[in-house]
Amino acid sequence: MQTIIEPFRIKSVEPLRRTTPEERAKYLEQAGYNLFLLRADDILIDLLTDSGTSAMSTGQWAAMMRGDESYAGSASYFRLKTTVEDLTGFQHVIPTHQGRAAERILFSVLCKPGHVVPNNTHFDTTRANIEFTGAEARDLPLASSADTQSTGPFKGGMDVEALERLIEECGPERIPLIMLTVTNNSGGGQPVSMANIEAVSGVARRHGIRFYLDACRFAENAWFIREREEGYADWTPKQIAQKMFSLADGCTFSAKKDAFANIGGLLCTNDPALAQQEKDLLILTEGFPTYGGLAGRDLDAIAVGLQEILEPDYLEYRIASTGYLGRHIADHGVPIVEPPGGHAIYIDAGRMLPHIPTGEFPAQSLAVELYRHAGIRGVEIGSVMFGEHARYELLRLAIPRRVYTQSHIDYVVEAILEVNERKNELRGYEITQQPEFLRHFSCRFRPL
Structure with a gap:
């Protein structure tokens, strides 16, 4: 068989709450356009991190x-x-x-x-x-x-x-x-x-x-x-x-x-x-x-x-399912870090949004817009997170283990492609408030 299925079945479910674009715009403003500062209840698909977000067996x-x-x-x-x-x-x-x-x-x-x-x-x-x-x-x-x-x-x-x-x-x-x-x-x-x-x-x-x-x-x-x-x-x-x-x-x-x-x-x-x-x-x-x-x-x-974690059936599924997201958006013109990795797909926002200068945080702009458009939360891996040490301007979409099904990922693909169609409308951000260390966790922005 060519289809790689989830090597598990669902025994308990957790409801997801849908929000409107207008609600999400309000939540973003209240959070200073920092997705870390959003309430988890206001997220539909949460790809902020794969850390501590797995479904236990x-x-x-x-x-x-x-x-x-x-x-x-x-x-x-x-x-x-x-x-x-x-x-x-x-x-x-x-x-x-x-x-x-x-x-x-x-x-x-x-x-x-x-x-x-x-x-x-x-x-x-x-x-x-x-x-x-x-x-x-x-x-x-x-x-x-x-x-x-x-x-x-x-x-x-x-x-x-x-x-x-x-x-x-x-x-x-x-x-x-x-x-x-x-x-x-x-x-x-x-x-x-x-x-x-x-x-x-x-x-x-x-x-x-x-x-x-x-x-x-x-x-x-x-x-x-x-x-x-x-x-x-x-x-x-x-x-x-x-x-x-x-x-x-x-x-x-x-x-x-x-x-x-x-x-x-x-x-x-x-x-x-x-x-x-x-x-x-x-x-x-x-x-x-x-x-x-x-x-x-x-x-x-x-x-x-x-x-x-070392079971071959699980690892085969894990790597294949992450690659599924990466290939579906890359094959439609969204630049990702190639080849797809294991735990996340990284969109090259610097390449996708060349009209937004590095100092205006293109990956943060993309992260904000993906949430505003579809309720999906990712995380900036670029100049916000690393400052002068940043090598890329990336939006990471980290996939929690054993949490989302293929239909969830298909929704993410659809949302990214729709944002990509109007990417030239996106604008940059500036930081208005930040701590001394690890500023990306709690800094606040304003749109330019």
Whole structure:
């Protein structure tokens, strides 16, 4: 059979509320044209993020019922620890309330002013947590990723030659760790090849520098390796993931992505001294090291999710369904980051709206109009989010796992194509109010 169906059936439903264009225009004005500040009840199709928005399975809900809420030494923690150790091989597994908490703890322990942390492309919270310590976050993407229309299979990797130059320029003593984000979220959701992971790991080991994976979407990256990289077609997604983790010294992980959980994260390492420092800081701000700010039921849900995410039928469906959205709009003239990624489709708003200058935030303009027109919420990945560090002006449409059906996605396709037909009418925005860090979450705009 050629049709790839959802490898699940719906057992519980949640109603969606339709609004009128006039209502949405009012909501936008009240929110300062920042889609983060809209009420979720006023959204029809919410593609703001795939983080914490997944539908959990019957297996996960059942596991939550046995959650052990003991403050210390919870049985739920040890079930999670066994699962994570089997998958990653890391000896020290520290739960956190979400991925950015793992980042904050890791960088607080390792980074200081004058340090430089290279990554293929840092995401927003990663960069902010590094810069909060006084260190510098340096992006080293592949040159091929600069062209959003090129169709290379692994555009998400790190420029290894640039990494070598950076180490020579700074000296290894100024680089506390090297990070690699899989898949590359800020780079259009593009995957990283096993060859690139091995190359970065080799450089790190040769210079005595820690190598960490930002592993939020490790399973989707493993599937791309299986499908696109020579030598892995007969490997299971779990075997590929295990090899990926074996090349690293540790990882940060948001369980809100590739673990189907609504909350949670992990910080893992093989270094006992580092783990102790991290646990000491965790106790100060998150909780005891066997719960890390989470309920026991959350730990059990993550443990089950980490097993379900590696099922081949699910991953085949996940990647195919995301590609379905990308191909249907790209084939009708909407420029996307090619090829379609795993968790999201990224519309190249800079290319789609060349009449809106970068300083007037074309991707924000597109995000606002898509909501006004059809009640669909996406997120700007460009100059609003990254300021001077922005490489593209993108609108990300992140697809929550196991939430929307094909008819929902067909509605999204129709809405995007209708907006595209009158794209020349769109105008830019300016920021009227913003915080010091992570301005895209709470800044306010006015239309120009």
